[in-house]
Amino acid sequence: MSSVEVNKSQPSPGPTDVVSPVRNNKEKRGVAGYLFVSGYFLLLVLFGVAPTLYALYLAFTSSGGHFVGLSNFINTGKDFRFLPAFENIGEYLGIWLASLIVIVLGLALMLHSLARRVSAAFRFIFYLPGALAGAASVLVWLFMLDPSVSPWKFVLSGFNFHNLGQTIQPSHLPLIFAIIAFWAGAGGWIVVTYGALNNIPNELLEAASLDGAGVWKTALRIKLPLIKKWIAFMLILAFAAGTQLFVEPTLVSEASLGLISPAWSPNELAYVFAFQNNNFQYAAAISVDLLILGLMCAAVLVFRTKLFEVE
Amino acid sequence: MRIAKSGNNGGRRLRLRLRTPLVVLAAAGVSLGTIAVAIPASAASKAKPVVTVWVDSTRVAQVKAYEKANPGVKVVMTVYNGNANGSGYLQSKISLDNRVGAGWPDVVFSEENNDAASLASPQFNYPAQLDNGTVSKTILNGFAKGTLAGCTVNGKVYCLRNDLAQNVLWYNSALMTQFGYTVPTTWQQWQALGEEVATQHPGYIVGGIGDGWDDNIYLWPSECHVNDVVKADTVDINASDPNCTRVSSLLDPLVKDGALTTDNVFTSSFDQSFTNKILMMPGPSWYGADLFPGLVAKGDLGAADPLAWGSAPAVTGEVGGGLWFMSRHVTGATKTAAAQVLTWLSTNYGSQGISPGFPAYVADEAKWTAGQQASGQYSTQLAPVFAKAATEVWSGWSPVPWSVDAVWGSSVTPSINASTSIGSLLPSFASQLTDYAQSDGYTVVTKP
Numbered sequence: 001m002s003s004v005e006v007n008k009s010q011p012s013p014g015p016t017d018v019v020s021p022v023r024n025n026k027e028k029r030g031v032a033g034y035l036f037v038s039g040y041f042l043l044l045v046l047f048g049v050a051p052t053l054y055a056l057y058l059a060f061t062s063s064g065g066h067f068v069g070l071s072n073f074i075n076t077g078k079d080f081r082f083l084p085a086f087e088n089i090g091e092y093l094g095i096w097l098a099s100l101i102v103i104v105l106g107l108a109l110m111l112h113s114l115a116r117r118v119s120a121a122f123r124f125i126f127y128l129p130g131a132l133a134g135a136a137s138v139l140v141w142l143f144m145l146d147p148s149v150s151p152w153k154f155v156l157s158g159f160n161f162h163n164l165g166q167t168i169q170p171s172h173l174p175l176i177f178a179i180i181a182f183w184a185g186a187g188g189w190i191v192v193t194y195g196a197l198n199n200i201p202n203e204l205l206e207a208a209s210l211d212g213a214g215v216w217k218t219a220l221r222i223k224l225p226l227i228k229k230w231i232a233f234m235l236i237l238a239f240a241a242g243t244q245l246f247v248e249p250t251l252v253s254e255a256s257l258g259l260i261s262p263a264w265s266p267n268e269l270a271y272v273f274a275f276q277n278n279n280f281q282y283a284a285a286i287s288v289d290l291l292i293l294g295l296m297c298a299a300v301l302v303f304r305t306k307l308f309e310v311e
Numbered sequence: 312m313r314i315a316k317s318g319n320n321g322g323r324r325l326r327l328r329l330r331t332p333l334v335v336l337a338a339a340g341v342s343l344g345t346i347a348v349a350i351p352a353s354a355a356s357k358a359k360p361v362v363t364v365w366v367d368s369t370r371v372a373q374v375k376a377y378e379k380a381n382p383g384v385k386v387v388m389t390v391y392n393g394n395a396n397g398s399g400y401l402q403s404k405i406s407l408d409n410r411v412g413a414g415w416p417d418v419v420f421s422e423e424n425n426d427a428a429s430l431a432s433p434q435f436n437y438p439a440q441l442d443n444g445t446v447s448k449t450i451l452n453g454f455a456k457g458t459l460a461g462c463t464v465n466g467k468v469y470c471l472r473n474d475l476a477q478n479v480l481w482y483n484s485a486l487m488t489q490f491g492y493t494v495p496t497t498w499q500q501w502q503a504l505g506e507e508v509a510t511q512h513p514g515y516i517v518g519g520i521g522d523g524w525d526d527n528i529y530l531w532p533s534e535c536h537v538n539d540v541v542k543a544d545t546v547d548i549n550a551s552d553p554n555c556t557r558v559s560s561l562l563d564p565l566v567k568d569g570a571l572t573t574d575n576v577f578t579s580s581f582d583q584s585f586t587n588k589i590l591m592m593p594g595p596s597w598y599g600a601d602l603f604p605g606l607v608a609k610g611d612l613g614a615a616d617p618l619a620w621g622s623a624p625a626v627t628g629e630v631g632g633g634l635w636f637m638s639r640h641v642t643g644a645t646k647t648a649a650a651q652v653l654t655w656l657s658t659n660y661g662s663q664g665i666s667p668g669f670p671a672y673v674a675d676e677a678k679w680t681a682g683q684q685a686s687g688q689y690s691t692q693l694a695p696v697f698a699k700a701a702t703e704v705w706s707g708w709s710p711v712p713w714s715v716d717a718v719w720g721s722s723v724t725p726s727i728n729a730s731t732s733i734g735s736l737l738p739s740f741a742s743q744l745t746d747y748a749q750s751d752g753y754t755v756v757t758k759p
Contacts, residue, residue, distance in 0.1 A: 080746035148580030163580045165521055165573065165728040254398065257575060258523040258720035262399065275403030277750075278434040 052291065058284035072285035076273070081263040082286075089265050091174035093242045096181050100238055104186050105231070108193035109219045123194060126187040137184040138251045145176065165259055168252060173260065177248045185241075189234050196230040197223055232305040240294040246271070266290055359385040360648035364656075365401075365416040367393025369601070370473075370633075373662040377652060380661050384648045393422040395631075399714075402429060405437045415638045417649040418656070420473065422631050424461050429712040430636065431464040439639040442468040445650050450658060455701060458671040461710040462634060471657040473633035474668025476595040477617075477700040478528055481603065484613040484690040486515070486590050494591075498533075498618045501591065502561050508590055509568035517591045520566060520727055521575040523720025524630050528593050531628025531708045532617060533558045536758060537744055540709035546748050549757040550741035557620070559734035566727060573728050576602060593618060595630035596697050600667035600683060613691040617700050626705040633668065669697050713747035 062068045076082055107126065111119045129137065143149050146164040147156045161167040168176065200223060208222050224231075246267040253260040262276075263269040266286055274283035302308060364374055364386055374388050394401040401421055408414040415437065423429075430437045441462075442451055451459065454472060462470040480501070482494055490512060495501040505517040519525070530537065535555035539547040549555070565571035574581040576592075586606050592598070596614075603612050619625035635657045641649045656662045663675040670679050680694045722743050723736045745755045 079750065080743075146578075146580070148578060148583055163521065163574045163728070164578065165575060165725060169725050169729050171729075253721075254392070257395070257577065258398070258717050259725050261721040262717065271403075272399070275406050276399040278402075278406045278409075 055284040055287045055291075058281050059288045061281065063279075063281060072281045073289070076269075076282045076285045076289075079269070079282075081261070081269050081272075082266075084261075085263055085266045085269045088174060089243055089245060092177050092181075092245060092265075093239065095175055095178035096242050097235065097238060099178060099182050100186065100189065100234065101231070103182070104189045104193060104234070105224070107186075108190050108197060109223060111190070111194050112197040112223070113215060113219075119194075123191055126190045128187065129183050130185060130187040132184060135247055135251060138180060138248050141176075141180050141183070142252065142255045164256055168256055168259060170260070173249070173252075173264070176252075177245060180248055181242070181245075185238070189238075192234070193227065193230060196227040200226050228305050229307050232301040232307050236294075236298045236301050239297045243267075243290050243293055359383060360644045361385045361387060362645060362649045362652050363387045363389065363417045364652060365389045365391050365419040367391065367395070367420060367422055369393070369667065370420050370656075372665050373656055376661050376665060377655055377659075380659075381651075381655065384652065386652065389416065393420065393633075394426060395422040398717075401426065402435060405430065405435050409435065409437075415640045417638050417641050417645060418652050419636045419638075420656075421634050421636065423714060423716075424629070424632055424634065425710045425712065425714060426634055426636070427462045427464055427469045428710045431467075431469045432712055437638060437640075438469040438636040439641070439646075440467045440469060441471065441637065441653075445637070445646075446471070446654055450654055453658065453673055454671050455673050455676075457704070457706070460706070461632075470634040470636045471653060472671035473635055473657055474597065474663075474666055475671050475697075475701050475704075476597055476629040476632035476668060477697065477704055478532060478593055478595050478627045478629065479696055479700050480591060480593050480615040480618055481589075481598055482591040482613045482615060483587075483589055483607050483611050485608065485611040486587075487613075490590070492590075494613070494615045496616065496619060498561055498620055501593075501618050502565060504591075505565045505570035506568065509565070509570040512590075513569065515570075515588050515590045516572045516585060517565065517570050518593055519572045519574065519576045519581075520562060520733075521573040521581075521724065522577070523724055524716045525724070526715060526719040527628045527630045527708075528595075529558050529562060530555060531705060532593075532626055533620060534626060534705055534707055536707060537741060538709055538711050538715050538748075539707040539758075540711060541756065541758075544752060545754045545756055546709070546711060547756050547758045548741050548744050548748065550737040552758075555737055556734060559732065559737055563732045563734055566730075566733070582606065595668075596700070597631075597668040599688065599693070600686075604688060607688075609687055610690055612689050614689065614693055614696045615691070616696055617703055625703055627700050627703045628708060629704055631668075632671070669701070711748070711753075712751050713744075715744065718743050718747060 059072050060067060060069065111122055114122065132140065142164075144152060145156070145167045147153050147162055147167065148164075150156055156162075156167060204222065204226075205218060208218050213221065244267050245265045249260055249264040249268055250262075250271075253262060253264070263272045267290065270283040270286040270290075273279045273286065362384055366374055366388065368390055370393075371388070371390060374386060377384075378386050392398055392400055401419065401423075405415065427438070429435065439445055442448075446468075451468065455475065458472045458475060459468055459470075462468050462472060480494070487494060490508075492504060492507075495504055501517065508515050508517055518528075520529070526537070533554050535558060536547045536549050536552050537555065541547050562571060566573065572581070572585065574584060576594075582605070587608060589603075589606055594602070599612065599614065617625045617627035635653050637649050637653045658672040658675065660675050660678055663670040663672060663679055664682055666679075670676050676698070677694070680697060683689070683693055719740065723733065723740050726736050727733060748755050
């Protein structure tokens with residue numbers, strides 16, 4: 001009896017639910033597990049852990065390799081582009097995460113209550129934009145946002161946008177990037193959340209409906225609390241990816257012939273430090289700032305939702 | 312361990328035994344070395360030197376012309392964005408190449424006129440010095456007076472200028488006649504005419520302010536001090552200087568009534584809106600061959616002297632112009648070939664004749680202008696206007712390691728699009744320039 005079968009017969013929500021111990025197969029499974037993990041682990045060490053350690057080393061040293069304490073962090077923090085970059089990203093994250101929670105969960109719950117065939121069609125449609133890689137989806141949006149070539153020209157002129165420069169004004173950018181991120185990324189999360197909802201035992205839902213819970217009550221009181229860990233997981237990844245925004249502002253800046261600051265987001269500022277000022281120490285310091293932000297968000301969510309606890 | 316125990320004699324024997332193969336190896340090494348040296352030497356006479364050249368898309372034709380005219384050199388061409396609009400692409404590649412110690416382009420073209428100051432700085436240390444015999448004195452002296460100033464850092468020449476990008480006043484002579492206007496000679500007349508156009512012929516324009524380089528078109532000719540390097544590492548930035556504010560009070564009303572468009576001239580929306588609708592446009596000499604064909608009917612495009620501020624003698628600015636650099640990392644036969652590629656592209660008429668810009672190399676100027684004139688695009692004689700404007704470029708707009716255009720493009724242009732007055736944007740423009748200057752280690756002074 002494999003662990004997959006165990007899961008099928010005893011579905012329980014949460015990303016950690018694969019851990020259903022089958023003691024007699026423990027040793028065999030252990031070797032296979034390590035084998036499966038080894039490929040990922042190797043790449044993680046090479047391209048994830050090692051660069052992080054190198055960044056930490058750079059962030060605390062001078063170009064001559066001397067330990068300089070926090071001075072790289074202080075100097076980058078004092079840079080005139082630092083605060084605006086974090087403000088930009090903060091605004092963007094606010095819109096992106098809020099829409100992710102409200103709309104993604106809303107649509108996933110809606111799909112879950114639809115008939116199976118209809119729901120499959122919708123899932124496919126939602127997922128489609130996600131099939132485009134990051135840069136390609138930004139290019140699609142550049143066309144959508146430029147009133148001279150956009151198929152939605154009449155919508156843009158309704159907002160009084162008659163050229164690309166007017167559409168991509170600085171105050172519009174957080175919203176525009178959030179829309180792009182949502183368009184490209186939400187579909188994937190809807191499918192994942194739908195999967196999580198499918199893990200909820202039918203008996204539970206039936207019991208709820210017998211007890212008189214309607215669609216709303218079931219969604220809010222039964223379904224959402226049961227997929228809490230998935231939501232936390234989604235937020236952790238979306239937050240980390242969001243703080244590292246790079247492709248969108250860079251491409252829009254290039255396409256608009258420089259109408260956006262080259263250091264719009266913290267990640268872009270790090271890039272400017274590294275490659276235009278040749279200061280890899282400062283770039284590393286900003287990367288470490290972003291790492292700490294991501295870890296803090298993850299820590300809060302992990303502890304609040306007991307993400308790593310196994311029932 | 313056993314070696315140590317074998318005593319003196321044994322040790323000696325061992326050393327001897329060891330030494331013999333070492334001698335053999337060394338001898339082999341020497342002979343291999345000779346072979347290694349011999350191979351390239353004999354092959355060099357047969358194999359072509361390979362020169363890597365990076366250019367923007369506009370310069371591709373010039374490189375192709377070089378390849379055709381010089382079959383003895385193999386050119387490997389890479390097309391990149393020309394480092395335009397403060398993208399810093401070239402700097403990022405050079406700094407990566409510096410880190411790995413390989414991969415630098417042998418010859419590179421940049422649209423960014425500040426690049427000599429940036430690339431020759433110790434941070435990048437990329438371009439080869441050219442006035443130490445790498446390029447002959449005759450060639451260097453053949454460039455128009457003052458045009459290598461932007462290539463000169465601490466008294467050493469690091470690049471060759473592709474073209475001059477002196478601003479002139481472009482106009483549509485057929486429309487001017489039809490509307491009964493005379494070509495203005497001062498900025499004040501130009502503005503008054505713009506106001507008239509806005510009421511009498513709405514939809515027609517007298518210029519554009521939607522690009523990241525409009526600072527060069529309006530502030531530079533007004534002698535506005537926003538990047539005037541007064542001495543080494545000291546820059547004068549003062550946007551509240553009357554020379555700057557007079558520009559904003561001139562332009563703001565024109566933006567408001569639509570005579571000055573906020574569309575970027577290099578976008579398709581500009582083409583859609585303003586084909587045959589451009590009455591006048593202050594802009595660089597290369598607009599003639601690069602921007603206007605298709606927008607202004609053939610034979611209707613006129614060029615007039617740069618506008619003056621009242622009765623003061625006219626000065627003008629430049630938009631781009633383009634610089635050719637050679638890597639300091641090339642050696643031997645490649646170096647000779649790279650220097651020849653560099654010189655050919657920037658001075659030979661085979662290259663300059665097909666460049667849209669007015670050549671910086673004096674010997675090509677007359678022929679280039681005649682070629683342009685023969686295209687049938689123009690209604691006036693270009694030669695006297697271009698030649699005069701070339702001598703009128705104001706020298707207080709210095710090459711600096713940061714991109715003034717990028718700051719203008721990201722801080723002023725978008726807000727003009729949002730109907731904010733240029734006058735109210737100048738202070739933040741200056742403060743951002745100050746930030747950039749200080750982060751590049753410059754002292755900022757504000758001269759009254």
